[in-house]
Amino acid sequence: MxxxxxxxxxxxxxxxxxxxxxxxxxxxxxxxxxxxxxxxxxxxxxxxxxxxxxxxxxxxxxxxxxxxxxESAEDDDVVIRPQPEHTRGVTTWLLSRERAPHGVLVAKMRITPDRPTGPEELRVHPGREWFTVLSGTARLHLGERTVLVQEGNAAEFSTMLPHAISAVDGPVELLSILDREGERAHRHRD
Known part of the structure; x- marks a missing residue:
């Protein structure tokens, strides 16, 4: 054939x-x-x-x-071997393939309290973002609001609002789903 x-x-x-x-x-x-x-x-x-x-x-x-x-039916290697990417206060592991066919990127993130959280860290980009807290507590800076997201809870929001995520009282681990615009904004910061 x-x-x-x-x-x-x-x-x-x-x-x-x-x-x-x-x-x-x-x-x-x-x-x-x-x-x-x-x-x-x-x-x-x-x-x-x-x-x-x-x-x-x-x-x-x-x-x-x-x-x-x-799309090709070849799926020889279904195991994804995430490699950590480090920036100040954040370690990210990609859990989906870089060129995912459905236009989303799944990542595990570990955020520590030393992540910068000033107003200059707030990002805006088209799309929506979703995350769930695997451990710890996340502080979601969303426009003028600050929302605490506890372990086991999730957040979904428009990324057209200025936003950033930080850790509360120790590290926080998240599972996040980003669309293409979110990937560009969060993974490729200047």
């Missing part, structure tokens, strides 16, 4: 699996992506070539992206 044929088989399988997972018949998906049920059936079974102009509406109807449908 050639590489193109193998990828086609993966794409066909993904389409069928997503359709079945949603409990949709061929007719139901066909109506949502404006294709005939027979065309969709032939795509799923490999009796019809997959055309880009058909994949886009299929992906949209299935609530996924074209990238997710066509």
């Amino acid at each position: 050639t590489q193109d044929a193998a990828l086609d088989a993966v794409i066909r399988s993904r389409i069928r699996s997503l359709r079945v997972a949603r409990g949709w018949s061929l007719d139901s998906l066909a109506a949502r992506c404006h294709l005939s049920p027979s065309t969709l059936s032939r795509i799923e079974t490999g009796n019809r070539r997959i055309a880009l102009d058909q994949l886009v509406p299929i992906a949209k109807a299935l609530g996924t992206t074209l990238d997710s449908l066509v």
